[in-house]
Every structure is written in structure tokens, then in C-alpha cells.
Amino acid sequence: MKRHIVALLADALEQLKRDGKLPVDADPEIQVERARDRAHGDYAANTAMMLAKVARKPPRELAEAIRAALPPSPDVASVEVAGPGFLNFILTPAARLASIRRAVDEGADYGRGKPGSLGSALVEFVSANPTGPLHVGHGRGAAFGDALANLLEAAGWCVHREYYVNDAGRQMDILALSLWLRYLQAAGEMVPFPEKGYRGEYLIEHARELLSREPRRFIRPAADLADGLSADEPEAYLDALVGRARDALGADDYRAVLDFALDAILDDIRDDLEAFSVSFHNYFSERDLADRIEPAIQRLTDAGHTYKADGALWFRASAFGDDKDRVLRRENGVTTYFAADVAYHLDKLERGFDALVDVWGSDHHGYVPRLRAALTALGADPKRLEVHLVQFAILYRGGEKLPMSTRAGEFVTLRELRDEVGKDAARFFYAMRRAEQHLDFDLDLAKSQSADNPVYYVQYAHARIYSVFRQLGERGLTHDTARGAENLHLLETEHEEAVIDLIGRYPEIVEGAAAAREPHQIAQYLRELAAAFHTYYKAVPFIVDHPALRDARLTLITALRRVVANGLAILGVSAPERM
RNA sequence: GCCCCGGUAGCUCAGCAGGAUAGAGCAGCCGCCUCCUAAGCGGCAGGUCGCAGGUUCGAAUCCUGCCCGGGGCACCA
Structure with a gap:
């Protein structure tokens, strides 16, 4: 529709040039946008104001001339000149209602671009070092990356999702050493644990697991492991310990320990991401x-x-x-x-x-x-190559900034966050904010506010619609979808206008959010859509006696339910049927 | 010192390829369940858009400088 209006304006400008009312070299970029205020019609163009200078005419006068030169369109009911020289386009009711039928007919495909039409993209995200569980900082990257991948796919990209595993290099040696030392400790050996090793509890658990599988294989006399080494240079000390561990274990067993540690941690990360609705x-x-x-x-x-x-x-x-x-x-x-x-x-x-x-x-x-x-x-x-930088959440608990260090084992894990606030709330919470926006993440607040989290507000809109249909069945009625589709013109309350308008915008929202690589636009939109729905729900009964009107309203909320579900799917948030 | 990100309502944040009266949630105050889930709705109050210049018919949005906050400047990964 937006492109259609741009085309209409382009025709009008050509006409004015032929009539000598515009300089032939006047060639502005034609900007058409959704009117922010419904009083300004459906679409607005600032073309006249942009051309006022070169045309040496007052913007409103020029706008009037453009309006007169616009070719007729079956979708445009009227065009008004407003404000300082805006051209406001008002669509015909039929054009506005077309998107409702499309949302119902296309279902999960409503708002999606033609698959692959925009090209192919490899989205690499998370790629956290496999040295420990994911923490809430990784969670933000996971939520953003996955939503971005979904969004690009929805807009028409062919998307491949990849996680780069840094499973080579020094940090793997330190991991292997750390695991081995925990293994020896679990076996009752008295060995010191280096300051800069991976100190997290998770490695102690993995070490116990390894010990139960291989109670003897990796036991070595280790009491003198650190003899003669100075811990004054922690990093050099660590490297020296790695060398001794490798010598003590021998190449094969050393490798076996390293691989065990890597596999255990990667499996854990994979499970964690899966539970977070993130897949690669x-x-x-x-x-x-x-x-x-x-x-x-x-x-x-x-x-x-x-x-x-x-x-x-x-x-x-x-x-x-x-x-x-x-x-x-x-x-x-x-x-x-x-x-x-x-x-x-x-x-x-x-x-x-x-x-x-x-x-x-x-x-x-x-x-x-x-x-x-x-x-x-x-x-x-x-x-x-495009690189999107996600700011780490800076965590606060009880007003204190929390240290975040994988090696020291001090972090709030993604799993803990998920257990605490739930997957959907965590995903939506992350998705609501721009990735590059700094985020003061007060855990106490986030947890205490979980009941107020906007995710429930949006999900509730979806669940409420299901509830309406359950109620319909309880009253012994059914939804005649054909009659609903034929009678959409009966929807004329201001609340219905608002909902119809928002549903019609959805494809443009997806397109715009994808082009800007900003999944948070979807979250913002969904809140707006849910708000329009809840207001509508409160103000207007859907299950009325008049069959045509009832079916039309049910068709409208079916379309709305679709859009909510489609938008939530992009964010990786579920759309429950009841809450 | 250099680079990146941010500074919008009490708090957390949208809005920023310039556009018509700056928005939302939370917190605060006042209302609303004989009615499809009150995880809801309506209303009130709350803002020199960090500061100062500049560009423009028009600046929260673009440019310059400054101030404040965060992060980064490896023969680590």
C-alpha cells in the first residue's frame, strides 16, 4: 500500500512537471509514512514541503496542486492537505479491511515476505566460550540473535544460524587442568586449586561425574604438582601447571579429560539454549x-x-x-x-x-x-559483514553491582534467570530493549516485577481471544467465518478502527524492523496491539445477538490473534491458549 | 589520550534515514467486576528531550564542542 501511494505521488509529480508547475529537475525522494495520529488519515507524505523551495511556492499551495494531479485510485478514498503542507491519504474501507482477510487467510504467513527474496544470511550469535554455563549476558545475545534471525527470516531472508565454538587454544587447556584438579579433589587427593583456574561449582559436578565413570584412569600422584612453581605470576603459574598436567596424564588421557570437559559444558549450553527456545x-x-x-x-x-x-x-x-x-x-x-x-x-x-x-x-x-x-x-x-553489538546487562542485586567472571565462577546463569522469571518473560524482557542500549538489570526488581512483565500483557491478549471462542462454544454458537469475512464493513467503532489499523501495519513493521535489524520494534508493536485489544475487549462485546456483526467481530479478533502469535513467534515467546 | 554506546517523566525505556500537540510500562492518586478471564479497563498528575552553538520552513532526531555514565583499546579468547 505504501508503495502504491508512492507511485501515485510520482505520477502526480510527473504531471506537474509536464504542466510546467514544477522544475523538471525536481526529483525528491518521495517519503510516505503511516500517519502517527489517526486524525491524519492512514498515510502521510511530506513531498510538498520538501519541494516548496525548488518550486518557489508555499508548501500548502504546492500540496494542493499535487493533490489535484494525483491519479484516481480504487484504494484511496480521499486526500487532504493539512498542517504545514502534509498530504494525508485516507484509504477506502475496503482497502483497510483487506489486511484483515489476509491475516485470517494467510495465518502464520501473514506479514512474512517471500522466502529467500531478500537473499541469504548467516547469523552467528552466542558463540560463548565453552568454559562454563551461559550467564545472563549471553542470554541477551541469545535472545537478540535468535529474534533477529527469526525476524530476518520473516522478512524474506534465507537464514542460517551458527554458533562458533572456541574449542581450541589456551582456555581449553585451563579448562582441562581445572577439571582434572577437581577430579583429583573428588577422589580425595589434596591438591591446591589455582587462583586463575575455572573455579565454578559446575566443574566440581562435572568432575564427580567423570570420577564415577572413570574412578581410576586419571588418578596421578599430584601432591608435588605445584612444587617449585611460583604463584607470583598467576598466568605463568597456570601455564606451568597445564604443562605438568599434560606430562602427568600423557597426551591421550590429557586429551580425554579435555574432551570430557568440553562435551559436558557444550551439552549443558545446548540444553540451556534449547530451553530458551534458541536453536542453531x-x-x-x-x-x-x-x-x-x-x-x-x-x-x-x-x-x-x-x-x-x-x-x-x-x-x-x-x-x-x-x-x-x-x-x-x-x-x-x-x-x-x-x-x-x-x-x-x-x-x-x-x-x-x-x-x-x-x-x-x-x-x-x-x-x-x-x-x-x-x-x-x-x-x-x-x-x-555486519556486526551487531549487544551491550552486556550490568547486574545489580540489592543495589550492589555483581561481579561477572567466568573463571571465578561468580555469575548469575541464564538457567537461574529462566528458573526465576520464566523463559517467555526473560525472552520478552531482553527483546524489548534495543541491543546497544545499556541495561541496568536489577535482579531483585526484575524478579519482583515478573508479574508485571509486559509479556503477560501481550500473551493475555492472545489467551483472552481463545477464551472468547471457548465462551462462544459454551453458549452453543459457532463462528461462521464466511459470514464474518463478508460483514467486516460493520466494524465501525473507534476501537475497531484502531485494531484494524494496527493489523494492517504489521507487514510494514516486520519489514522495517528487519531492515533496521531491530527486533525490539516487534515487541513495542505487540504492546501497542495488545493495548488496543484490551481496550476494545472492555468496551465492545464480541458475542452479540446480531449474527453478522458477531461473526465480523470474531473474524477481526481471529486476525488479531494471528498477528499476536506471529509477532511473539519472532521473539521466541509462546502464545498460550489460556492463562 | 583514542574508539564505541548511552544521557528523554520519580524509575526502566520507546520515539532518532528531521515533520503536525514528545509516548509506554512501573511507581503515585481517583474510579471500574450482577457483563466474553480484573494477568484487565478508564481518568488525573508527572518533561527547559545532559549543556551550548550550528544547519533547516521545521531538530529529541542531523553537525560541532563540552559535561556526565558505561565499555573497549593484547603476540587473551
Whole structure:
């Protein structure tokens, strides 16, 4: 409809140019938007005000001229000039009601774009290091990433969801060491636990599990494990302990411990995400990248963008907009995380996605320029990579800021949040806010307010509609959908106008939210829609004696129920039939 | 020091590819269940949109500077 009105305006401007009332080179971008106020009609255009200067005419006079030049349309009932020179379009009732029929007929597809019509996107999100359970910061990334993926899919993208598993490198060694030490402790050995190890309770539990499966296999004399090591340099101390653990266990058993720890934690993360209604097509292992890192580095070298200095191999990132150059291969020959990430994104590009959508924690923002630089250096269009930064929630409990450290094991887990406020409330709560918005997350408040959470408000609208139909059955009546569809013109209270208007907007909301990559627009819209419904519900009885009017109202709330369900599905929130 | 994000009602936040009177929820106050779920509805009150300039017919929205808050600036991942 919006495009239709733009086309009408374009025709009118051409007509005015032919009549010499407008300079031929006047070629404004025609902006049509939904009127914010229903008194301003359905759609509004500011075209006359934008053209007033070049046309050297007062905006209202110009608006009048455009109005007169508009070709007739079966969908437009009238056009008014208003305010400083707006053109307000009022649709015919039939045009306005068309969306109600579509919502009923198309059901779950209402508001969705043609599948794949916008291209293909790889959405990478969460990608939390597999060293411990997900915490509430990851929860925000999961909720945002999943909603964004759903949203893009709804708008017409073909979406692939991926979780990048950092299962290589030093942190895995520290994890293996930490698990092994807990295992020895569980077996009754007196071994000290390093300050910088992963201290979380979860590892103690995983260690007990390992001990019950393998009561003897990983036992080693460990009393002297730390002998002669200085703990003054905690990180170096940790690395030394890792070395001794590897020696004590031997390569095979060391690897077995590491894999056990990794599998246990990844399984836990997967279960957690599933319960959070988040799923992935693929968990991409950093280890599987092993043989692709050197070729990626080679490609950068072949293109002349690397050099050696201080014994390391550097990427000339500063030539592509980054602050400084970045190391690809360290002095000790080990490639960096960055090198792996370049290989990973090169792999994504080679898989042929039109858009690489990365959802990262905002603490990684300094990392964006170097990755973009690398892709540019490799000859890719840097615009294919878009990175969305999600601010971590800063947690407060009892007015105190909570420390968040995976290694120290001090964090509120996503699971705890879910147990406390429920999956739907947590998902909606996260989805309501813009991702880059800082979030003071007062746990006491969030938990105490759970009954006031707007998610219930929206879900209740859905459940209430089901309730109306249950009531209908109890009164021995049925909904004649054909009669309802034929009698939508009977819906003329102001409350019905408002609901019809909002349902008609839904496809535009999806399109706009997807284009802006802002799932929170869906949440905002749903609150508005639910509010319009609850007001309508209170003011107007649906189950009335007049059959045609009754069926028309039931058709309208059926359409509304569909839109609520479709919108909630994008946010990963359930649409209950009763509450 | 440099970079990113934010500063809108008492609180938490929408609104920001400029547009017609700045919105919502919560908290506060006043009302509403012989009526399809009161997890609801109606109403009242609450704002120099951080500050100062600039661009524009028009600025919460764009530009510049400053102030305040958060985060980031690794041969960690």
C-alpha cells in the first residue's frame, strides 16, 4: 500500500512537471509514512514541503496542486492537505479491511515476505566460550540473535544460524587442568586449586561425574604438582601447571579429560539454549578450522598485506582502517585467535552467503575494524559483514553491582534467570530493549516485577481471544467465518478502527524492523496491539445477538490473534491458549 | 589520550534515514467486576528531550564542542 501511494505521488509529480508547475529537475525522494495520529488519515507524505523551495511556492499551495494531479485510485478514498503542507491519504474501507482477510487467510504467513527474496544470511550469535554455563549476558545475545534471525527470516531472508565454538587454544587447556584438579579433589587427593583456574561449582559436578565413570584412569600422584612453581605470576603459574598436567596424564588421557570437559559444558549450553527456545543449524568448531588457518594467512600474504616483525607475522590492518597492525602468527609459531577468525569468516564467505551477520558482546567492538580490514584485504565487499553489538546487562542485586567472571565462577546463569522469571518473560524482557542500549538489570526488581512483565500483557491478549471462542462454544454458537469475512464493513467503532489499523501495519513493521535489524520494534508493536485489544475487549462485546456483526467481530479478533502469535513467534515467546 | 554506546517523566525505556500537540510500562492518586478471564479497563498528575552553538520552513532526531555514565583499546579468547 505504501508503495502504491508512492507511485501515485510520482505520477502526480510527473504531471506537474509536464504542466510546467514544477522544475523538471525536481526529483525528491518521495517519503510516505503511516500517519502517527489517526486524525491524519492512514498515510502521510511530506513531498510538498520538501519541494516548496525548488518550486518557489508555499508548501500548502504546492500540496494542493499535487493533490489535484494525483491519479484516481480504487484504494484511496480521499486526500487532504493539512498542517504545514502534509498530504494525508485516507484509504477506502475496503482497502483497510483487506489486511484483515489476509491475516485470517494467510495465518502464520501473514506479514512474512517471500522466502529467500531478500537473499541469504548467516547469523552467528552466542558463540560463548565453552568454559562454563551461559550467564545472563549471553542470554541477551541469545535472545537478540535468535529474534533477529527469526525476524530476518520473516522478512524474506534465507537464514542460517551458527554458533562458533572456541574449542581450541589456551582456555581449553585451563579448562582441562581445572577439571582434572577437581577430579583429583573428588577422589580425595589434596591438591591446591589455582587462583586463575575455572573455579565454578559446575566443574566440581562435572568432575564427580567423570570420577564415577572413570574412578581410576586419571588418578596421578599430584601432591608435588605445584612444587617449585611460583604463584607470583598467576598466568605463568597456570601455564606451568597445564604443562605438568599434560606430562602427568600423557597426551591421550590429557586429551580425554579435555574432551570430557568440553562435551559436558557444550551439552549443558545446548540444553540451556534449547530451553530458551534458541536453536542453531550448526555449531562450528574452531578445531575444524585448523587446516584452513594457514591458507587464509597465505592469501593475505599473497595479496601483499602481511610482514614479519619481532619474530611474528603481522597483518597490515592499518592500511584498511584499523588503528594498528595485528599479529597473525606469534613469535612462538602459534597462530592467534584473530587468524582463526579470519579463516572462519573467509569460510563463511565461501559458503556463499549474501550477508554475514555477527552478534557480539559490545566488549568486542574494538575487534570489528580488524576483521573488516581482513575481509577487505581478501577482496570481499566489507559491507557483507555486519556486526551487531549487544551491550552486556550490568547486574545489580540489592543495589550492589555483581561481579561477572567466568573463571571465578561468580555469575548469575541464564538457567537461574529462566528458573526465576520464566523463559517467555526473560525472552520478552531482553527483546524489548534495543541491543546497544545499556541495561541496568536489577535482579531483585526484575524478579519482583515478573508479574508485571509486559509479556503477560501481550500473551493475555492472545489467551483472552481463545477464551472468547471457548465462551462462544459454551453458549452453543459457532463462528461462521464466511459470514464474518463478508460483514467486516460493520466494524465501525473507534476501537475497531484502531485494531484494524494496527493489523494492517504489521507487514510494514516486520519489514522495517528487519531492515533496521531491530527486533525490539516487534515487541513495542505487540504492546501497542495488545493495548488496543484490551481496550476494545472492555468496551465492545464480541458475542452479540446480531449474527453478522458477531461473526465480523470474531473474524477481526481471529486476525488479531494471528498477528499476536506471529509477532511473539519472532521473539521466541509462546502464545498460550489460556492463562 | 583514542574508539564505541548511552544521557528523554520519580524509575526502566520507546520515539532518532528531521515533520503536525514528545509516548509506554512501573511507581503515585481517583474510579471500574450482577457483563466474553480484573494477568484487565478508564481518568488525573508527572518533561527547559545532559549543556551550548550550528544547519533547516521545521531538530529529541542531523553537525560541532563540552559535561556526565558505561565499555573497549593484547603476540587473551
